[in-house]
Every structure is written in C-alpha cells, then in structure tokens.
Amino acid sequence: MEDHTQMSWKEDTIIAQLHNSVDNVTMAVGQAQTRPTEQTIQNAQEMIERAERSATNALQSRGETEPISTLLEQLNQNKEKLNELH
Numbered sequence: 001m002e003d004h005t006q007m008s009w010k011e012d013t014i015i016a017q018l019h020n021s022v023d024n025v026t027m028a029v030g031q032a033q034t035r036p037t038e039q040t041i042q043n044a045q046e047m048i049e050r051a052e053r054s055a056t057n058a059l060q061s062r063g064e065t066e067p068i069s070t071l072l073e074q075l076n077q078n079k080e081k082l083n084e085l086h
Helices: 002-034 038-062 068-085
Strands: none
Touching: 002 038, 002 068, 038 068
C-alpha cells in the first residue's frame, strides 16, 4: 500500500514540475514577444528545453494522459510563437 502512495506522489510531482515548466515557458515566450531581444529569446528557448525534459519524464512515468497531453499542446503552441520571432 505504501508503495502505491509513494508512486502516485512521485507521479503528481512529475506532473507539477511539467506544469511549472510550461507556465515558465508561457511567461518567457510572452516576454520575448513583448521585447524580442537576443536575451529574452534565448531565455525562452532554455525554458522550452527544460519543459521538454520535464515532458519526457512525465511521458515515461504516465504515458500520454491528461493533463500531460494538454500541457504538451500548450508547450508546442509556445514553441511555434517563439519560432515566429526569429
């Protein structure tokens, strides 16, 4: 019983990390759109790389389930917005 609780807690943490990463990407891309400097664009790209690592962990842990697929969609939309800047 304890193992199951620990496992679901670990999975919740993985999803929380992905959620935070995607939120950071959204904020960073927003800043890059407002002030498209080399620094803001680079910052957004770094946030995207971090979020992609979190996404990989989440997919390995849970598979493509909700809310992971919604967060991945949000991440991809942000990547497209950033690509439009350069």
